Amino acid sequence: MxxxxxxxxxxxxxxxxxxxxxxxxxxxxxxxxxxxxxxxxxxxxxxxxxxxxxxxxxxxxxxxxxxxxxxxxxxxxxxxxxxxxxxIDVDAPKASVVLGSVQGDVHDIGKNLVKMMFDIAGWEVYDLGRDVPLEQFVEKQLDTKSDVLAMSAMMTTTMLGMKKVIAMVKEKNPDCLIMLGGAPLTRDVANLFGADGYAESAGNAVSEGIKMISSLRKFQKGDVPA
Amino acid sequence: MAELTGKERVMKMFKNEPIDRMPCFSGQGAVTVQAIEKMETQFAKIHKDADLMAGAALTSAKMWDLDGLAIPFDMAAVAEAMGRGVSLYDAAEGIIYPTVPNKWKDLDEIDIPGDYMSKGRMPIIDKAFDILKKDAPDLAIGAWVLGPFTLGGQIMELDILLKGLKKKKDQIEEFLGQVTQVTVDMCKHYESLGVDFITVREMGSGTDLLSPRMWKTLIQPNLTKVFDAISIPSVNHICGSTDMIIEMMHECGADAISVDQKNDLVETRNKLGNDILIFGNFDPYGTLTTMESTAEVADVIKKCIDDGVDSVWPGCDIWPDVKKENMETYVQTVHEYGLKPSPAVKRI
CATH class of the missing domain: 1.10.1240.10 (Methionine synthase domain)
Structure with a gap:
């Protein structure tokens, strides 16, 4: 055995x-x-x-x-x-995330890898898919009051849409954490747009996502720095 | 001696002949909002009307004093012509490039039609080239096509393609052979229309996604076939991480290599020597759209030249919403700082 x-x-x-x-x-x-x-x-x-x-x-x-x-x-x-x-501890609040690739972007590899991280952690995941109109991100976030909003844009040509979404969500729900990911983004651009987190590419999303999984495992074992 | 025209300057450079200064142009999209506004049209409209497509390219080139231009502006046309549809985002606010909504989801579903060149927006692109040949005799006219792997990712789901590289290698090799023929046919077609140079953009194949070993076995042989088939000046462009594959890119046989800002250009020049034309390698969005100081823009352009490019190319399409003063600084810096010879091209 x-x-x-x-x-x-x-x-x-x-x-x-x-x-x-x-x-x-x-x-x-x-x-x-x-x-x-x-x-x-x-x-x-x-x-x-x-x-x-x-x-x-x-x-x-x-x-x-x-x-x-x-x-x-x-x-x-x-x-x-x-x-x-x-x-599942029914009394414990369940964390939730709204995620998707922004309108004009039909790539979702990075988004799906980030989704995996939240799935492992047992979060409530609202996956809007890809080529998602900007207003849908805002509507879903406000509707679910999710803790995190994660948006991905692989193409340079689609990332500007993120800025508008961030402004709209932050205006109504300043506590929502916002993660951005995508090959054309840089940390400076993410900061410029007012985002809280950033993953450079599908590749970087792997590294970043896995680091977060490691943190989760440590957290579960009670091995968390004060 | 009379000043060279933009076309003469670019074509001489491709032959490694001495020129008066570094040419300033791109083989990728270089249309800007200032030109679109001057034409009193919208970005979403310039992809589906031959006069507007040619006009947007030519107005942009003349407005910024570029030596060449390139069309089309989006990468969805071939997939659309193969029946995969297109999303043009007519009603969306701002600038969104066309995308392909209905990619094939399984290798077994793929059925490339024989008549795709006459379908969708392909005839519009052909007509736009005809217009440019008449209206822009002094500019180098470029066409661009997707490399076989990137085109494959436009007509079938990318994650299926990537996983298939490992799990269904034989089927994927056969599929890549088919799309290689499409890329070759597109290049020959544009050649027959009289374009001056072709850029092959295998942009999805950098080592952000694929291993160098996979690149050698699945990308290099097909790109080599493409460049073997092209008889006019050609450019091998890959964005993203290219340092580990740069020698193999060179071996594919294009007249020039184009890379983006992730490439260590000094090292690339050391590896490839001074005979090959190298274009690049600034971040177009970070430089032309977001930089607050024109002095910073000038420094970025000068660094490209100092690092050893033969023409300063943006690493991707120029994001149309450029700052006027940044675009002017880019061009002016190339004109002035590019008076000195580049590694592969001497000066008159």
Missing amino acids: ATKEEILAELKEAVVEYEEDDCREAAQKVLDNPDLLTPMEGVMDGLAAGMEKVGELFDSHEYFVPEVLMCADALYAGLDILRPHVK
């Missing part, structure tokens, strides 16, 4: 080696062994730990975006099995 460590290692390896079937099998083993580990441990110490390793491989130029996309598919294969069984 497999040990907890072995099951977690299987989950992690299945993500790193982008093996969707292996990831499903390992996730099922988590559910079949409730005395050994919880679904949340499977998500955080198996799937998310695997994605952390993927981030290292990406940073060292061993993996590139095609590999990362396949690793994400494997992660979701396991997450789809484990997530319905993760215990």
